[in-house]
Amino acid sequence: RRSGxxxxxxxxxxxxxxxxxxxxxxxxxxxxxxxxTSMRTDRCGDLRSDDVGRQVTLCGWVxxxxxxxxxxxxxxxxxxxxxxxxxxxGAADLRSEYVLQVTGQVxxxxxxxxxxxxxxxxxxxxASEVTILSASEPPPFPLDExxxxxxxxxLRHRYVDLRRPRLQKNLEVRATVNSAVRTAMExxxxxxxxxxxxxxxxxxxxRDFVVPSRKEPGSFYALPQSPQIFKQLCMIGGxxxxxxxxxxxxxxxxxxxxxxxxxxxxxxxxxxxxxxxLTFITHTVASAAEAVTGERPADFPRMSWHEARxxxxxxxxxxxxxxxxxxxxxxxxxxxxxxxxxxxxxxxxVPGGADLSRNRLDDLTETCxxxxxxxxxxxxxxxxxxxxxxxxxxxxxxxxALRTTLEAEEGDLLLLVADEHHTTCRILGxxxxxxxxxxxxxxxxxxxxVVDFPLxxxxxxxxxxxPAHHPFTMPHEDDLETLEAGDLLSxxxxxxxxxxxxxxxxxxxxxxxxxxxxxKIFSILGIGADEAQERFGFLLDAFxxxxxxxxxxxxxxxxxxxxxxxxxNIREVIAYPKTQSGADPLTxxxxxxxxxxxxxxxxxVLPRSE
Numbered sequence: 001r002r003s004g005x006x007x008x009x010x011x012x013x014x015x016x017x018x019x020x021x022x023x024x025x026x027x028x029x030x031x032x033x034x035x036x037t038s039m040r041t042d043r044c045g046d047l048r049s050d051d052v053g054r055q056v057t058l059c060g061w062v063x064x065x066x067x068x069x070x071x072x073x074x075x076x077x078x079x080x081x082x083x084x085x086x087x088x089x090g091a092a093d094l095r096s097e098y099v100l101q102v103t104g105q106v107x108x109x110x111x112x113x114x115x116x117x118x119x120x121x122x123x124x125x126x127a128s129e130v131t132i133l134s135a136s137e138p139p140p141f142p143l144d145e146x147x148x149x150x151x152x153x154x155l156r157h158r159y160v161d162l163r164r165p166r167l168q169k170n171l172e173v174r175a176t177v178n179s180a181v182r183t184a185m186e187x188x189x190x191x192x193x194x195x196x197x198x199x200x201x202x203x204x205x206x207r208d209f210v211v212p213s214r215k216e217p218g219s220f221y222a223l224p225q226s227p228q229i230f231k232q233l234c235m236i237g238g239x240x241x242x243x244x245x246x247x248x249x250x251x252x253x254x255x256x257x258x259x260x261x262x263x264x265x266x267x268x269x270x271x272x273x274x275x276x277x278l279t280f281i282t283h284t285v286a287s288a289a290e291a292v293t294g295e296r297p298a299d300f301p302r303m304s305w306h307e308a309r310x311x312x313x314x315x316x317x318x319x320x321x322x323x324x325x326x327x328x329x330x331x332x333x334x335x336x337x338x339x340x341x342x343x344x345x346x347x348x349x350v351p352g353g354a355d356l357s358r359n360r361l362d363d364l365t366e367t368c369x370x371x372x373x374x375x376x377x378x379x380x381x382x383x384x385x386x387x388x389x390x391x392x393x394x395x396x397x398x399x400x401a402l403r404t405t406l407e408a409e410e411g412d413l414l415l416l417v418a419d420e421h422h423t424t425c426r427i428l429g430x431x432x433x434x435x436x437x438x439x440x441x442x443x444x445x446x447x448x449x450v451v452d453f454p455l456x457x458x459x460x461x462x463x464x465x466x467p468a469h470h471p472f473t474m475p476h477e478d479d480l481e482t483l484e485a486g487d488l489l490s491x492x493x494x495x496x497x498x499x500x501x502x503x504x505x506x507x508x509x510x511x512x513x514x515x516x517x518x519x520k521i522f523s524i525l526g527i528g529a530d531e532a533q534e535r536f537g538f539l540l541d542a543f544x545x546x547x548x549x550x551x552x553x554x555x556x557x558x559x560x561x562x563x564x565x566x567x568x569n570i571r572e573v574i575a576y577p578k579t580q581s582g583a584d585p586l587t588x589x590x591x592x593x594x595x596x597x598x599x600x601x602x603x604x605v606l607p608r609s610e
Contacts, residue, residue, distance in 0.1 A: 008088050008089045008090055008091070008127045008128060008129065008130055009128060009129045009130070010090065010093070010129075010130050010131075010132070011129065011130070011131040011132070035081075039057070039059055039101060040057050040058055040059045040101070041056050041057045041058075042056050042057075042058060043058070043079055043080070043081035043082075044058050044060050044077050044078060044079045044081055044082055044083060044084040044120070045079070045080075045081030045082020045083060045084065045119060045120060046081050046082075047084055047106055047120055047123060047125075048119075048120070048122075048123065049108065049122050049123055051106045051123065052106050052107055052108055052123060053105065053106065053107070054105070054106050055103070055104070055105055056103070056104065056105075056106055056125065057101065057102065057103045058077060058079070058084065058086075058101070058102045058103075058125065059079065059099070059100065059101050059102075059133070060077040060078050060079035060099070060100065060102075061077070061078050061079070061097050061098070061099055061100075061136075061163060062075055062076070062077065062078075062094055062095065062096055062097060062098045062100060063076040063077070063078040063083055063096075063143070064076040064096070065091060065094055065095070065096070071089050071090050071091075072087065072088075072089055072091075073087075073088050073089075073091035073092075073094070074086070074087060074088075074124075075087075075088050075091060075094060075100075075127075077100060077102060077125075078163070080168055080172075082118070082119060082120060082165075083118060083120065084120045084123070084124070084125055085109070085115075085118075085120070085123075085124040085125070086102050086104065086124065086125045086127050087104075087124055087125070087126050087127060088102075088127045088130060089127075091130075093132070094130075094132070095135070095136065095138075096136065096138065096139060097136035097138075097139050097143075097160075097163075098132060098134065098135055098136050099132070099133040099134035099136070100130055100131065100132060100133060101130070101131040101133055102125060102127050102129070102130050102131075103127070103128055103129040103130075104125040104126045104127040104128045104129070105125065105126050105128070106123055106124075106125055107123065107124060107125075107126055108122060108123055108124075109121070109122060109123060109124050139157075139160050140153060140156075140157045140160060141153060141154070141157070141160075141161075143160070143163055143164050144164075145164065145165065145166055149161075151571075151579065152579060152585050153585075155577070155579060155584070155585040155586055156585035156586060157586075158575075158576055158586050159586075162575065166572070167572070169565070170561075170565045170567065170572055170573045171573070171575060173292055173561055173564055173565040173573070174557075174561045174565075174573055176288075176291050176292055177288045177291065177292060177557065177560060177561050177564065178245060178557070179291070180287045180288040180290075180291035180292075181245065181265050181284055181287070181288050181557070182245070183287065184283055184284040184287040184288070185243040185265075185267065185280075185284055187283075188241070188280055188283065188284075189241050190241040190242060190243040190267060190269070190280075191239065191241065191242065191243070192242075192243055192244055192245075193231075193234055193239060193242050193243075193244055194244060195224070195227040195230040195231065195244060195246065196224070196230065197223060197224060197247070198211060198221040198222075198223070199221065199222055199223070199224050199229075199230075200221070200222060200535070201220070201222040201535075206225060206250040206251060206252040207250070207251035207252065208222040208223065208225065208250075208251060209222065209223040209249045209250075209251050209260070210222050210223070211223065212601040212602070212603055213601075214600060214601055217601065217602025217603075218602055223249040224246075224248055224249065225248055225249065225250050226246070226248050226264070226266065226554060227244060227246050227248075227266050228470060228472060229472075229536070229538075229539050231244075231266060231267075231268040231552060232268065232472065232511055232539065232542075232550065232552075233538075233539065233542055234268060235268055235269075235270045235511075235513075235547070235548055235550040236542045236543075236545065236546070236547045236548070240269060240270040240271065240548070241267075241268075241269045241270070242266075242267065242268045242269070243265065243266065243267040243268075244265075244266045244267075245263055245264070245265055245266075245557060246263070246264055246265075246266045246554075247261060247262075247263055248261070248262055248263075248264055249261045249262075250262075254578065254579075254580050254581070254582055255580070256568060256569045256570065256571075257503055257556075257558075257559050257562070257569075257570055258570075259558065259570060259571070259574065259577055259578055260578055260582060262556060262557075262558050262570075263556070263557040263558055264506065264554045264555060264556050264557055265284065265506070265554060265555050265557055266552070266554045267280065267281070267284075267508075267552050267553050267554065268511075268550060268551070268552035269550060269551060269552065270548040270549065270550045271548055271549060271550075272549075272550070272551050273510070273551070274451070274494055274496060274510055274551060276551070277496075277508055277510075277551045277552065277553050278300075278302075278449055278496065280553075281498065281506075281508070281553050281555070282300045282447075282449075285297075285300075285447070285498070285505070285555070285560065286300075288560065288564070289445055289564060292564040292565075293445075293564065297445050297447060299447070300447045300448070300449055300498075301447075301448055301449070302448075302449040302450075302451055303317070303448060303449070303450055303451070304450070304451055304452045305450055305451065305452050305453045305454065306452065308450050309425050309429075310325065310327070310425065311324045311325055312324060312325065312429055312432065313325050313425040313426055313427070313428045313429020313430070313432060314426075314429040314433075314502075315450055315453070315497065315504075316450070316497065316499045316502060316503065316504040317429075317448065317450075317499065317502065318433065318437055318446075318499075318501060318502025319446050319448055320437075320438060320442075320443045320444075320446050320501060320502070321436045321437070321438065321443075322351075322436075323348045323349065323350060323351075323432045323435065323436045324348070324432075325346045325347070325348055325425060325428050325429070325432070326346060326347050326348065326349070326405060326406050327345075327346055328345040328346055328347050328402065328405060328406075328416065329343075329344055329345045329346075331345070331398060331401045331402055331405055332345050332398060332418075335394070335395075335398060336393070336395075337390065337393040337394060339374075339375065339377065339390070339418055340377075340416075340418045341418075342418035342419055342420075342424075343419070343420055343421055344418070344419065344420065344421040344424040344425075345416060345417070345418040345424070346416070346417060346424050346425065346428055347402075347406055347414055347415060347416040347417070347428070348406075348414075348415050348428055348431065348432055349406045349407065349408055349412050349413070349414055350412060350413040350414075350415065350435055350436070351409075351411075351412055352411050352412065352413075353380075353411075353412060353413025353435070354380040354381060354382070354387075354410075354411045354412060354413050355411075356413060361378050364376060364378075364415075364431065364434070364435075365378075367431075367434065368417065368427050368430075368431060371426070371427050371430055372423060372426075372427065373417055373419060373423065373427040374418075374419055375417075376415060376416070376417060376427075376431075377390055377415070377416040377417070377418075378413060378414065378415055378416075379391065379402075379413070379414040379416070380412075380413055380414075381403065381408045381409060381410055381411065381412045381413070381414065382410060383410055385399065386399050386402075386403070386414075402414070415428070415431060417431075433502070437502060439568060440501050440502065440503060440562075440563060440568055441501075441563055441566045441567070441568065443501070445500060445501065445563070446500065446501055447498065447499070447500050448498075448499045448500075449496055449497070449498060449499075450496065450497045450498075450499055451495075451496045452476070452492050452493075452495075453468050453469065453492070453493050453495040453496070453497070454468050454489065454490075454491065454492060454493065455467065455468060455473065455475050455476075455479075455483075455488070455491040455492060455493040455495075456468060456488050456489055456491065458489070462526060464524075464525055464526035465488045465489070465524060465525065466525075467521075467525065468493065468495065469493065469495045469507055469509055470509075471521055471522065471525055471527075472509075472511050472512055472518070472539075473493045473494065473495050473509040473510070473511070473512070474493065474494045474509065474510040474511055474512045474513075474517070475491055475492070475493055475494070475517075475521075476491070476492035476493060476494055477494075478492075479491045479492050483520075483524075488524065493509060494509055494510035494551075495507065495508070495509035495510075496508055496509065496553075498553075498555055500559075500560065500563055501563060503559050503563065504556075504559075505555040505556055505559055505560055506553060506554050506555025506556055507553070507554065508551065508552050508553025508554065509551065509552070510549075510550075510551040511550050511551060511552065513543065513547040513548065513549050513550060514543065514547070515540055515543035515544060515547075518539075518540060518543065519532065519540065522536070556570075558570040558573060558574060561573045592605075
């Protein structure tokens with residue numbers, strides 16, 4: 001019907017050294033990249049109805065072959081740009097994932113065979129010549145998106161997995177974000193500076209990956225958890241606006257939004273305030289989002305760390321839905337119910353949640369206990385009052401005040417926790433997410449700046465305070481006297497986080513630029529003068545030579561890209577990620593090294609302790 005009696009000419013050769021294929025146009029008119037090479041005139045997914053009648057040469061993989069009669073076949077040819085249907089006579093030798101070069105004429109499909117699901121669905125290529133560039137064994141798993149494939153199998157054959165349209169799209173989103181970020185930073189006067197990958201070990205809140213030195217056995221480099229110190233030194237060096245899309249490495253447990261190695265937009269600027277940095281980063285992130293979605297986010301509200309904890313039980317609140325924490329301690333100030341005789345009582349209202357079964361409520365109670373709660377009180381709001389195992393222990397006034405404070409309506413579920421303030425907020429914050437959080441990509445992009453973090457987040461086993469961000473964060477100017485007085489856990493910092501749909505994108509702060517304050521913080525952290533000089537002497541010494549006031553920020557590129565690409569897991573936007581256990585099925589890393597190498601490095605591997 002389509003090719004008559006003509007048979008397609010088949011070749012089994014490599015045409016790479018042959019004369020260049022001529023494009024149908026002398027240039028692309030400034031409409032984007034020109035993909036013409038010596039082997040192809042066009043990409044498969046770029047062809048449209050305007051190309052009907054053109055002679056084209058395409059290269060790609062056989063995505064699918066459908067027989068039509070004794071000789072005729074329809075071959076879906078795929079490359080990074082998409083799929084085009086190719087009509088081939090005598091296609092018996094073509095198998096899934098064979099690599100082809102196809103020459104033929106673009107023509108319209110018969111109206112009853114058009115495929116509206118494809119951007120090329122109105123046309124096809126009538127092949128006059130097909131060259132098999134590379135044969136393929138059957139792939140280890142189907143490449144369509146309809147089949148669920150074990151992740152380890154996918155990563156073991158990642159070079160095949162990367163051909164899937166989902167990953168092709170995700171990596172294009174990644175490239176788009178990278179480009180938009182660079183453009184936005186440069187528009188604001190930042191210059192890109194590369195910092196070292198082999199550095200000294202420094203406290204950054206996670207374990208370092210270390211690299212043994214062959215030249216100095218027993219000594220080690222660390223792979224950077226961030227370029228923090230180096231970008232501060234750039235400020236002292238007069239590079240007043242620095243940025244870098246930096247590779248960072250942290251030896252910490254993996255999860256959906258965390259990998260051992262990750263990319264972050266790292267930025268620092270001199271003679272700026274916190275507001276200036278928030279403006280820089282807001283512009284950059286909004287530009288990246290616009291480049292992918294076509295719409296520029298307009299709203300980046302701000303919220304204090306204290307307010308975030310009180311309302312959402314988290315310093316990275318998901319503000320896409322309600323179920324906010326409500327203070328109930330005054331309601332039960334004089335209660336006789338022992339469970340509510342606690343430093344803090346808070347609750348959340350689950351609209352329509354009265355339909356939850358008793359088994360589900362029991363499961364939620366056990367979940368909260370697993371998080372560290374003493375228990376969970378639930379109450380179903382019914383027409384004639386509160387239905388709960390504890391309702392009989394509450395007075396009528398307490399029940400009425402509870403309903404009023406939580407703005408409860410018939411059919412709602414009320415969930416209450418009573419404990420220490422920190423525990424109460426944390427448990428209800430987790431419970432809120434358990435019950436109400438939508439998929440991370442649902443409901444649009446909801447950015448939030450969280451500001452005024454505490455300088456210290458608690459005490460370690462030795463009684464030393466632990467920095468909430470890192471030890472180079474400037475205390476809030478209004479709290480310097482509080483710092484001197486020793487009320488450490490009340491001191492605020494000039495630190496800030498950017499949150500998107502409940503994911504922490506990144507953190508930043510105004511930095512300490514005065515040597516005496518930096519030494520003071522080190523001393524509070526239990527880092528003595530000698531240790532501070534040994535570990536950070538190059539930074540402390542630099543402060544002696546005119547350090548400007550400076551501030552900065554870093555956000556996780558992988559996390560931003562995942563949300564913009566519509567993915568729940570950053571592994572889906574990284575070309576070669578590790579599994580949840582940290583293994584690399586593709587290369588089998590991590591692997592032992594041989595004894596000769598160990599000896600050269602002056603190392604000996606000890607047996608695992610039981």
